[in-house]
Amino acid sequence: MTKKIMTKLLAVLLGVALLPLAACGGSTATTPAPQTEAAKPTTAAGTEQETTSAEGDSVVNVGVTNKLSTFNPLLLDATEVAKYAQGLSFLPLVELDSKLNFVPMLASSVETEDNITFTVKLDEKAVWSDGVPVTSDDVIWFILNLMSETMSNSSFSTFYMFKGFDDETGMVPDGTTEVEGLVRVDEKTVQFVAKMPLSLETFQNTFIRYILPLPKHVLGEMTPEELKTSTWFNQPEVVSGPYRMTEIDPAHYVSYVANDKYFRGRPKIDRLNIRVRTPSQILSGLKSGEIDFVQNTMAAVPQEDFAAIEALDNVNVAFDNPVTSNIIFINTKKIPDVKMRRAMLMAIDRQQLVDGLLLGNGEIADGFLTSASPYNDGSLEPVAYDPEAAKELMAQVDWDASRVLDFKVNSGDQTFVNGANVIAAQLAEIGIKVQVTPLDLDTLLADASNHDCDMMAVQYTLAPVDPFPDIEWLVAYGEDSWTCYDNPEVTRLLGLTQQATREELTQHYMAIDRIMQEEVPIINTYVLGSFGASAKRLQNAQASVYGFFNQVETWELVP
Amino acid sequence: MTKYILKRLLIAIPVLIGITIVDYLIMSLAGSPLDMMRGPRVSQAALDARAIQLGLDQPWFMQYFVWLRQLMRGNLGYSIRGHEAVLAMIGRSIGPTLLLMGTSLAITLLIAIPVGIYSAVHQYSVGDYAAVTLSFVGSSIPGFFLALVLIYVFTIRLGWLPSSDMVTRGTEGGTLDLIRHMVMPVTVLVFSSVGSNIRYIRSAVLEILQQDYMRTARAKGIGRFLVIYKHGLRNALLPIVTVIGMQIPTLFGGAVIVEQVFAWPGLGLMTMSAILQRDYPVIMGIALLSAVVVLAANLLTDVLYAVVNPAITYE
Amino acid sequence: MNSEWRQSAAAGFAENPLLSVSELRRYYYARSRRLLARRRTIRAVDGVSFDLYEGETLGLVGESGSGKSTLGRQLVGLERPTAGSVHYRGHVLSRLDARELAPIRTDLQMIFQDSYASLNPRKPIFDILSAPLLYHGLETRATVERRVDELLAMVGLAANAKARYPHEFSGGQRQRLGIARAISVNPRVIVCDEPVSALDVSIQAQILNLLLDLQEELGLTYLFIGHGLSVVNYMSDRIAVMYLGKIVELAPAEELFRRPLHPYTRALIAAAPIPDPRLRRPDVELLEGDISSHNAPVSGCNFQPRCPLAESACRSLEPALTEVCRYGERAVDGHLLACPVAARELMKKEGET
């Protein structure tokens, strides 16, 4: 190790002396920054090794701004980045597409008749990269390990909804090989049996979208304990997806090579990298060609860079459905008076924030549903900015004007930090003093969980196709939620959503949003327009909110 | 000397335990990692189960004891967030950090030592003023700003150098590729530290030049060269060893900002995110590493001191 | 006048001593290179006994490393003895706890060689001088200023010195401040540890005379430590000669220089330059080596390795400090000697005449 470093060090010292040479070699191009690997200097500065390896392979870099937590699908948490990164190697059963429809990935179909039993058929052609077919056993083995006590994967405790899983934690004892709720019908068919009615959307969105089956024939001998700490996942030899991970560093990058045996066809791009950057580096990365693709659920591009990225001549940008809201969660225990909360809603000039901070690239909505949601019928008019009415309302409230509300916001979201100060000023107009405290995201979430603030705001993306679990957690968990909000009517409506038709769902969710507008446990400050970008040389890549990796095998580089 | 080193190593054990106890206490006062796990799909029961599984239901000193026992078996534990072995995480990140920081330190010293000595020997000369002025400029430009300027010029405008990572992922890389990636972060680090080093070495050498024994050396008529390069430099080794010793811990700590700006896959970023995410085992692993490095660097400095200064003997 | 006072002081010797030192020892332990080897003991003060009488000045001479300063520091309680005791007015200093020692502390003061190091550079002189007065409750805030003025006048400094800081003073003036601080708490005994060796010769005399004046005025008792024989001679009524932690000879000053008996005392006197070119001694007998190259032997006389008179018995017998006798009679009042060989030679010489 040390010796290697020393030699490297020496090499570097020598190299610094040679630097001018290398720099000259690379400077021949006046075109947009040369692709670091594609446009290797052809002068003597390039070493043999480099040119041989770089010449044949095509490489695409995907930029993300969140760190990747884990590469073991069994340890998957709700982080979208991790799910997509793992999904490239281990296909999920289903995935959303850009139109917010569920499309089969490893599965070929998902059906239910009674909202209790769900039948999942696997793609007949689906095979592991070693040629072995993907079977029901892989799916069942994966789920039973995912929910094993040792794995203790708290992110999927909702599995309690299925028969045979613990009513509280959703777990099964280690070594469980079969449970009531998972039925192996045949080689390619699995049935899930729920304890209570469950909508098909929720089933797909909450559960099987996150089921990334693993090859039982390779890993089957491992105990959950071994699986948990195995480094096999860092360089899996057998995968089901289009790409196989070769190297990872969760805080910095993941490298993949194409899976030659991918059952939907070998990807046209030989190598793919996911690179973790800070939001402010996305622009320079796109410009220099170090990043080819960004997309909004994986990379939060700063609002103020949108225009500059749009102006780049090597990049196509994509504005897509607004799905991410910046929501103020009000602790209803600390601010119990509905009138006061309504006054607050009225006192904030949200349109001004959209125009001023988002440069118009966003919208306002009351409640949870954005214009991207399939259940939004557009009938709910957001409460208008009306400071006078707000003052009148406040007059009826017994509020100690000297009290200062503690408003915690995410320091990483500079746009909203600025907005929060505007909001504080506007609330002060109606006699509510607010102290804005910017905190890093992790601390902010921890404080919110512990109810250590009066108000807090974060960016929150509700899955448009199935907002149920998020809404349930945010406003129906009572004191276990950030808002401490509890309303039997909301709980009832949420219950109904689980066996409703599409039309009924619209009704129920709109009803919930009306209650939100009335009772104001949350203020949806603004909904951000989503933003993605891809290099022009990259074809067939659509920087949509959902489903962008679904056909990653068709991505192609044009010369 | 061997005995002295052995003794110091033995003393280091209780010191290390003390440091880690304090670290653990402070860390657990800062909050529980469970706070970070709440979410729409997480039930309280599942969290409780997770707490028991992680041992977080125990009082902090019991948790510490468990950690220590694991450590005795050579096991630093697994990241709560990433579930990866802490040792593997550190092992992966320490190489890049050492490479980056080591190169920067080496280049810094290669510049600072001769310039510092020149500056001291030619005090109040034009060269001295130039060196001192430049050293102030160097240390007063913020590193991140310089980094952004470099990226703008060399990556965006000229397209000569990559702005991120350590190698070009997806290629075989190679030494030249590595160097191309290192140029800008190393430049930033060298720029920010070379100034203070120059000034330190300059003042150290200036002090040595005023020593009586330097006058004695001149009185011997052995010539200016021998006076400065034999007596001056040899004595200047002492402060130089101190400078190097002081900077060894930073070799391992990494430079968070530089690593972040250049997406360098090192320890600095890992440390920061572990702290933000309250990833206990990772934090403790890094805390232990830095404590060991600091103690080892101190010992190394003391030993080197004795090597270069015959007046110091350790008994 | 001066001589009269000196005589009265000498007459006082018959009375009980003001301060009495018996078998005082101070050992330091040096760690050995080898782990299991015995620790090396440095006997800085190794069984010293003497009495200090009210109003007298006892000079203490010896080379550096002879233990003079350590002895002085033990006398004023700055260091604890390893063994032995210091008796002062019915108390044994080493047995007192801090509370009991407090009132006695003010009685025993010390003046240092490096007066600058002992003055807080960030405090003006007024603060430096008034702090101990207030601390010991000798003055109140209201009266302390008058006392400070008085002290400055006593040591020959202008009253405007109060507002100044130590660095604004010359070496001689700083030593005056050190003296002012020492006498401020009305001490009875002052240990002067080489108070003038850092000063220029023209200033030395000023300070020495000041010390003599103050002694006369305040009835002080001095232990005067010095390595310059002539200065000690000038100051002292009696002189003790120390070598490697032990007193080898103690006698009234005049007697000691007229008739030095111990070979070490003789060597010291011989080594002192004589400020008269006509009295040059072309081949004066010099001591070989230096004190640090002769660590104390395990037994016998410490000086024996360098001693011109050394006999084989000196290697085994540790000489005791005893009064010099002449045919069983006292030779001179209080001439003590720790060298049986020199004593014997003296007797022989006396016998011949």
Next chain:
Amino acid sequence: MTRLLDVRGLETTFSSDFGEKTVLNEVSFQIDKGEILGIVGESGSGKSVTALSIMGLLAANGRVSRGEVYFKGENLLALDEKALDRVRGHRLTMVFQDALSSLDPVFTIGNQILESIRAHLRLPRQEARQRALRLLDQVGLGDPERIMAAYPHTLSGGMRQRAMIAIALACDPDLLIADEPTTALDVTIQAQIMALLGRLRRDTGMGLILITHDIGLIAEMADRVLVMYAGQIVEQSDVFTLFDQPAHPYTRALMLAVPTLRDSRERRLRPIAGVVPENYESMTGCRFRDRCRYAVAACAEPQPLVPFALNVGERLPDPGHLVRCHRAAAGELPTTCSVLLESAPESAS
């Protein structure tokens, strides 16, 4: 005949942020082969600056602004650094006051002696080593092999000073300047070092400049004496004349202010009032006049160094006896004898 060292009108200036300061004025003296010249004075009197000016070892901010230093007929001040280095450490050497700080702590004594020998004598390695061992033996360091390998901090003060002297003697110099070589040492060691220097002078015939503040040492060692005060020579004569007939009031005061072993016990010292003036270089006239009991208005006039030619008692006046005091030169001061009597009134009674 050329003198061994002939210093003429030396003037040394130090510059600082506050301007220039001439700390040494009109220093002229000569020394011959085998002669010991004593320079006596208090700290700040310019003794060391004189030595460093001669050696070309002034600090970076100091320079000799006037005068010549002829060493064996060659003006050292006119030499460039290289030429000076051929003399320095070879024919003309110096021993400094604090041997611990003046020896390089990181090299062995052997290394530091050999360095001189090799630089000037170009001896083969083995011969150089033999010479170094002989030198160490010559200065009275027993076990020279051990001393060769020792670092300065392991030696006692006396041994270090001997080692310094060995370095200075490495190439059999013609002139050795010893700047307070025994100030920090015990009186027994001082006597040893002085005996050593005296013997070396006798044996090798080298000249010696002995700088000290101890008038006793001067009496013991010197042939001729310079008394310096505030950057000037105030009196210069052979040693016997100086002690018989100290002419300058400062010289007299110095002698009276110092206690001696053979003093009558009842004599009270006569301190010199006041301190050396801080900015003496800007004073015109006698720099001692503020502290002088014989000062008159005319003392504010510039005082040249003039011969003191009064015949006192039986002795013929020393033609080289110079004094910087118009009253002394004019015979206006009381005789030395009466001063001495005046100083001991009690013993007289």
